[in-house]
Amino acid sequence: VQLVESGGGLVQPGGSLRLSCAASGFTFSSYTMNWVRRAPGMGLEWVSTIFAGSSTINYADAVKGRFTASRDNANNTLYLQMNNLKSEDTAVYYCNAGAYWAQGTQVTVSS
Secondary structure, rough: OOOEEOOOEEOOOOOEEEHHHHEEEEOOOOOEEEEEOOOOOOOEEEEEEEEOOOOOOOOOOOOOOOOOEEEEEEOOOOEEEEOOOHHHOOEOOOOEEOEEOOOOOEEEEEO
């Protein structure tokens, strides 16, 4: 089982990034997928959940209206489009499927 993230980086406030999470070794389409983040010195914070059928997506209040989660079951990939980024979005972002975790990707929002 592998979850491999990409797309993090340094962006100015107000900018955008898209994270990708490529899955392999399990039936991706059957799993509810989560995005979680950890800001410096803080605990894990839930960001978004996209259910197996893709029809229901939930967001934390802190990102609602700015972040959009999506999934491509044909290509076993999860996405997180992040717009209007703020300094408080700076964190390591992880995708998660049940007991499986990606390695994390750093997102830094700074001028």
